[in-house]
Amino acid sequence: MEDLRIKNVNLQKSENLERHRTEGFSSSKALVVRRGASFRISLQLEGRPFNPKTDSLRIRVMLDHLYVIMPVTFSKKVSASHWKAYMDPADLNLQNPSIFISSPASASVGCYKFELCVFSEDRQEKHAFGKFILLCNPWCREDTVYIPFEDLREEYVLNDSGLLFMGTAVNLVSRPWSFDQYEPGVLEACLNLLQVSPQHQKNRRVDYLKRNNPAYISRVVSAMINCEDDRGVLKGNWSSNFKQGVHPSMWTGSGDILRQWAESGCRPVKYGQCWVFAAVMCTVMRVLGIPSRVVTNFNSAHDTNDNLVIEEYYSETGKKLGHSKDSIWNFHVWVECWMTRKDQGSGMDGWQVLDPTPQQRSGGVFCCGPAPVKAIRDQRINLLYDIPFVYAEVNADVHTIIVSQGRVVSRSIDTQRVGSLICTKAAGFPRLQNITGDYKYIRSPTSTLTSRSxxxxxxxxxxxxxxxxxxxxxxxxxxxxxxxxxxxxxxxxxxxxxxxxxxxxxxxxxxxxxxxxxxxxxxxxxxxxxxxxxxxxxxxxxxxxxxxxxxxxxxxxxxxxxxxxxxxxxxxxxxxxxxIASPQLIIQMADADSIVLNKEQTATVSFTNPFSHPVSGVLTVAGAGLIQGKIHFRMLPLRPGGRVQQRITFIPSMVGTKMLQANLSLTNINSTVRGFKMVFVNKA
CATH class of the missing domain: 2.60.40.10 (Immunoglobulins)
Incomplete structure (x- = not known):
């Protein structure tokens, strides 16, 4: 009898990426799929065709030294809790048979290898090998990160751009940010972040086993975004000296940061502040398949002595004094991730607060969360993790004290100021969503605030x-x-x-x-x-x-x-x-309704100088899926009231809604002018 030989294993990358909603990762060398769903591979055989009566197949799936062995059956019935491999008997090509591999909805996130063994009648074994990256699956009801409604999955998992809200509660600054999860090297950097974590270095087997739990993953990532206890991504800097790195306000997306960290051998990138830490963490979580969004808390308390009181001191002539160890940040930015919390009992599922900005230690490490938002609102301070700290950030009272010659001459209390507005980007729209009521019981009606009020x-x-x-x-x-x-x-x-x-x-x-x-x-x-x-x-x-x-x-x-x-x-x-609201760059598209994949497009960026003296600077234009890297232009001095225009061309490389953003860094004034335009790219 002629011998059966395996010539090739085809991972059917295009089909599987579409089926698993991972098309954005098409530039990755590995196949990227989501747990709790099957993906198809096909064999190209040489010699004789596959004989179901005399031949059998077995697949061994490996995550480092952890593995599972499963026979390839002809039953399409799969289990949400077990690995399964099968052939579809109704569509069986014996010369090029297809095999479906189904992972459990609780499988660990990571880079897997698989080994395919063919046993023929004479017990000869033929081997073939492959690998795939397995992510969480918000589309799978059995997955603990399942989030209902397609528009929420589109926003909190697939969207590669967003808005970060800064400034103050009634004069918001909408800062564009590119999450860059599909940019080259970002997926690999996010997976590498898990590999270099202290948990993995201490015990690889235990870490791999625990990676089935999004609460565990999110806590590891929260600690790894800052570099205070490990080989983390970002170094914080709240001084006025940024000469050793990049000023935090100059970053426009996560891709540059994650790639620089990975390419430097995991040396911390300088520098980050709260919105940078949060935005980079949001990227990592979306890459791993965990729904994530960036949240801003306006007037965020840092209560160092845990008494829910923030003291602010003023001189008798109205000068604010730095006498208190407590503080109120005009805004503080953290992350929410969506997951089921079986470890917290009933009612704690949904959004969880995670804060990668290194403020205080949790379990001996600079991380925070996941703290259920519902637990914060209900004052369930006995639950894990870090609920008292986050509760104080949104609920502390402010005591304002006037001192004269070392003596207190006046004292007043404000119970409304802290946590005055908590917000995030609305799903599907470039505007603010007020989520204050998710965190605290509102004592009085609040007005509807928009990002450009x-x-x-x-x-x-x-x-x-x-x-x-x-x-x-x-x-x-x-x-x-x-x-x-x-x-x-x-x-x-x-x-x-x-x-x-x-x-x-x-x-x-x-x-x-x-x-x-x-x-x-x-x-x-x-x-x-x-x-x-x-x-x-x-x-x-x-x-x-x-x-x-x-x-x-x-x-x-x-x-x-x-x-x-x-x-x-x-x-x-x-x-x-x-x-003080900055002026904005205006971006106009030459033909906004007919932007097509792989076809050159034109846009114009314009700026009018509102300042009382001439300004000059450097204009930077970027856009994930639109522009490879960044484009830089130098702007010559522009008189007060003067207007300048810059024409740019770009070739879109991805379909869907993309963000084109421009930043003008002024050289003779401490200010950056920003603008963005949402662009829909059609298939050719």
């Missing part, structure tokens, strides 16, 4: 009041500040007594980074005002662009007013921290 609602955090026994003071921004325009605000003073009052008025403005105490005063004003009995008086003020442009840039402003009763020396304070 320029109006102030009645309950705006920019409309703060403080009162003493005799005087009530409001500090109100007249409108959301915009670069190149005066900062206009009002101080409203209410005399609650039926006697006249003489008041000293102190106004103070300081620049500050989002996560730290303000720097020195850059603008101040002092005066005296007379209040008649029961009088309400409004004092109008402005800070001119020339007074703030060279100081603020991408930073924020802490503005405070202190009123002192000349007669009683009683003091009252109102304050606000706010950002």
């Amino acid at each position: 320029s109006t102030l609602s009645d309950d705006s955090t920019l409309r703060r009041a403080s009162s003493s026994q005799g005087v009530l003071v409001f500090l109100t921004l007249d409108r959301a500040p915009v670069a190149g325009e005066p900062i206009s605000f009002s101080v409203k003073v209410v005399n609650k007594h039926s006697v006249a009052k003489m008041m000293k008025v102190h106004l103070n403005a300081q620049a500050k980074e989002y996560n730290s105490s303000p720097s020195d005063t850059f603008w101040e004003a002092h005066g005296v005002t007379q209040l008649a009995p029961l009088e309400v008086k409004v004092l109008q003020q402005q800070i001119l662009p020339a007074q703030y442009e060279d100081v603020v840039g991408d930073d924020l402003i802490n503005l405070a007013v202190v009123l002192e009763d000349v007669g009683s020396h009683e003091r009252v304070l109102a304050s606000e921290e706010f950002n």
